Amino acid sequence: MRRAGDIGRRLRARARVLWRALRAVSGDDAYERYRAHHALHHPREPLLSRRAFCAEATQRKWSGVSRCC
């Protein structure tokens, strides 16, 4: 029984890592990362709202070469 629980725990941990990677690759967690960076480095400056940050990030992404042939 303990073994099965162990495997379950390990699988769940793996799934969590995968989920985090998926969120990072897709940019799903971009705002959370920005907020963490902001809290650490610029706590006195105003924080962008989620909507404002995402709008700015999309604009920035498509101002350069971000897709190829």
Add this chain to the structure above:
Amino acid sequence: MINRISGVLLAVVAAFAVGGIALHRHEPINALWIVTAAVCIYLLGYRYYALWIATRVLRVDPSRATPAERLNNGRDFVPTHRAIVFGHHFAAIAGPGPLVGPTLAAQFGYLPGTLWILVGAVLGGCVQDMTILLLSTRRDGRSLGQMARDELGPLGGFAALIGTLLILIVLCAVLALVVVNAMKHSPWATSTVAATIPVAILIGLYLRLWRPGRVLEGSVIGIGLVLLAVLAGGWLDQQPVVRNWFDYAPLPIAGAVAVYVWVAAILPVWLLLAPRDYLSTFLKLGVVALLAIAIVLTHPQLKMPAVTQFIDGSGPLFGGKLFPFVFITIACGAISGFHALVSSGTTPKLICNEADVRLVGYGSMALESFVAIMAIIAATLLDPGVYFAINSGAGVVGSTPAAAVHTISGWGFPVTVQQMHDLARAMGEQTLFARTGGAPSLAVGMASIFGSSFGRGLLALWYHFAIMFEVVFILTTLDAGTRVGRFILQDLLGHAWAPLGRTSWYPSVLFASTLLVGAWGYFLYVGVIDPNGGVNILWPLFGIANQMLAAIALSVASGIIIKSGRVRYALVTLGPLAWLAIVTSTAAWQKIVSPDPHIGFIAAAADLSAKLAAGTLSAERAAVAPQLIFNQRLDAALTMLFTAILWLVILDMARVCVRRLRGLPLRSSSEAPYRESRLPAAALAEH
């Protein structure tokens, strides 16, 4: 020790697989041989060559702080784990190029394309991508054009800019043509693709207004809806009245694509471009993974011969001998200059340790090259007769099905009208004849692989899923390409009149977008009215342009390496550069001066003029002949321009090298000064 044993094992398996491919010359070969050889060769290249280049040539320094660390702003400069950067970079470089090029090059047989994809990637493309990535990382993420200007001089910088603009125009034209050929007279494909537009807009609104930035949620909903659209398209295709609303000839579709991209390029990015990009990226990654699994599961036999008679230059898809044209046709899967723009764009701003450039630069390109290998497998597992019937223009094989199968069977690739009819039926289409451009034949190949692994009865569904995936993907490239082209154009126009250079001034946006869509729209239009299919002209032009851009990137890299005093090591980039210079110049020379109208632009124009004057053309052909003649001459001029730009940059690089060897003063290196990384030791220990 284990490392060394696994290395030796890898080399043995690679040698065995390559030997197997070499010996299977007159009997069908299994696709698994090619997959095995490819994977082993990429791993060997990654493990030894890439490591050697990283440590010896580029002198990657894990202790050096990268711009992501030094300039970290939590937005575009963000130190990111290498696996994540790999994902970002691969998604950015993976386009429709490695799917289309190998499909066209399969007219030479499976062997030439496969060998070039493998060798070109391991020694050329991967090296270019990794080198430019490191050089840009060392220069705060500067673009290729800026690096050319800083390190070579204003001439090199200007050439890189003009080269990029021209390649974008040709790229957009040829990709739009591929889309048109996939959708002409296909209500299923057209309605599905049309449905993806409101889906993308819906997801755009979702990610902007309702759930800002919830990319995964939005993508899952979007992909669900798009798959539903494929099913709905099949139902719609059965409705006698409604299906006519989506049944169009090539020219109206071309017009619709041009107008659509123009609108998409002037709309805010969040509304259409960004959400559709999420859909197409997830679809591409999914399809690539699915295709790899399906190829291994079904391990199909390749029916195309190793080498066909068309290496003599008489090929129906495009004219020209094996050398140099296989190296022009397959650009993206082996070496693609365009990647240098991405490697010097967003990616270097995410790299958290210099050592990561091996995985991100070299590794991503190796994976991209593997996609090209799968495309060539999907093309060559078809009956060669079927492959040629789908991919040959009516002007080459005859405009009726009977004439086409007669010509193709006469080449020694038997095919019947009944066989093509049954195949079209199974794929849910009226006809598959003369659907040039590579996308439909790739879709047939993919449908047969998927069909035999995941359900045979669903062939038509798989076919239209594959078409939808390719088209959605290409439309994203068209949008993004038109936008990048617009920025470059605005930058250039700004020198003439400053307000035109303001990228956010709406009249300038409209003006530059119209100019750009007009430019590629023109080539698209000529491609559509060309009875030979148009792809036969545009794809080689695109290949020449893309290899020219690669040569510019390799020149910049070689110049920088030589300036740093490591002259001998510059061979790593000078080797592929020399090869590309030879290949591109030979191809350009033949495209301009060859007396064979099948190959040379000027000869083709003269041939058509003579026929027009003699009155031997049908009324239909005579009507479009003047435009085709003008276009052939324009293509010749464009090819000359590409070659001139190529040699200008190479000579500029040579000038810099000679000055270095003679000890004359040079522009100082634009490398950012060394600063020690302060990222946690744990992050460094990983490398």
